Amino acid sequence: MRPELTELWVYLAASPLAALTVTLAAWLGAVRLHAALRGSALVNPVLVAALLLVALLLVSGIEYRAYFEGAQFVHFLLGPATVALAVPLVRQWRLLRASGPALAIALVSGSVFASASAVAIGWAFGADRAVLATLAPKATTTPVAMGIAEQIGGIPSLTAVVVILSGIAGATLGPVLLSLLRVQDWRARGFAVGLAAHGIGTARAISVNETAGAFAALAMGLNALATALLLPLVWALAER
Amino acid sequence: MIAALTLLLVCQLVGEVAARALGLPLPGPVLGMILLAVGLLARGGDPPAELAAVADGLLRNLGLLFVPASVGVVLHLDLLARAAAPIALAVLAGTLAAIGFTGLLTARLLRARGGRDAT
Numbered sequence: 001m002r003p004e005l006t007e008l009w010v011y012l013a014a015s016p017l018a019a020l021t022v023t024l025a026a027w028l029g030a031v032r033l034h035a036a037l038r039g040s041a042l043v044n045p046v047l048v049a050a051l052l053l054v055a056l057l058l059v060s061g062i063e064y065r066a067y068f069e070g071a072q073f074v075h076f077l078l079g080p081a082t083v084a085l086a087v088p089l090v091r092q093w094r095l096l097r098a099s100g101p102a103l104a105i106a107l108v109s110g111s112v113f114a115s116a117s118a119v120a121i122g123w124a125f126g127a128d129r130a131v132l133a134t135l136a137p138k139a140t141t142t143p144v145a146m147g148i149a150e151q152i153g154g155i156p157s158l159t160a161v162v163v164i165l166s167g168i169a170g171a172t173l174g175p176v177l178l179s180l181l182r183v184q185d186w187r188a189r190g191f192a193v194g195l196a197a198h199g200i201g202t203a204r205a206i207s208v209n210e211t212a213g214a215f216a217a218l219a220m221g222l223n224a225l226a227t228a229l230l231l232p233l234v235w236a237l238a239e240r
Numbered sequence: 241m242i243a244a245l246t247l248l249l250v251c252q253l254v255g256e257v258a259a260r261a262l263g264l265p266l267p268g269p270v271l272g273m274i275l276l277a278v279g280l281l282a283r284g285g286d287p288p289a290e291l292a293a294v295a296d297g298l299l300r301n302l303g304l305l306f307v308p309a310s311v312g313v314v315l316h317l318d319l320l321a322r323a324a325a326p327i328a329l330a331v332l333a334g335t336l337a338a339i340g341f342t343g344l345l346t347a348r349l350l351r352a353r354g355g356r357d358a359t
Binding site for chain 2: 026044046051053054057067071074075079080083085086089090102103114123126138139144155160161165167170173174177181183185192193200202203204207213217224228
């Protein structure tokens, strides 16, 4: 490499500018593609943007750690954005409160079903105990899922992978499945996607309909709580 | 805009501190979301315009914020080698089954209570 190019490379590698720019550009491209294909859930922008960036990292040989040094500024905004979900919650509060008892039953049933189905499928295909404990909390948001997995004997780093993949799968295929099942009520659609596919599902729901977004945000928060409280108990009982 | 962002960060910070200090099984931002919602409801009425504008701006691009972490995951798929088939099936079939089950159940429960159908 010529010296001035090396210098440029050193600058770009040390500053967050390049990583931030490619992250935003990949997201814009993914959103444009999503819109061009008439908003089909199958071209989920999170999935498309992540695949574009993975391809870029693999082709250029840049390490993920170096990329994340810059991209962490986008990642950081997840915290305040999660807090901001209070705004659609408050706007939809009357509708949420009117649905309270139905949502309480749906929450507990859905939470147990999500953990049990993951463990049952893993067990049927021969996963060992540590992998089953890793899969059990996968419907909840990453920090909660990692904490629970650690508590019940799972592998936290693998949990992080499983949680994000579940979110992408749920956000991409969930809306298609709900349409096939003729679940048309935005409240039910949002609640289901938020419960089983946490923030990535909520991101999808909120981009489609505010009612669905509010119900998804509520389901995500409540399922984090329900799974954290119920799963370790049920797990301990089942192990006896 | 800065006042609204500061409010969001303060709620997150209080949430983080409370979650750790009290050993609550919730991440700080989720606790911060509950805090802000309770505060706004106690105040009554719609969220203030400035906060609403910042929140809507962030939430319109919520998916973007998951991209850096998702890139990391896709690059660490080798972790799955431990049990690729059961994990892939549990992730895909398990998540879809949970969405289908919860969606059908929620829709039925909401209909049974005679609530207004918000389709």
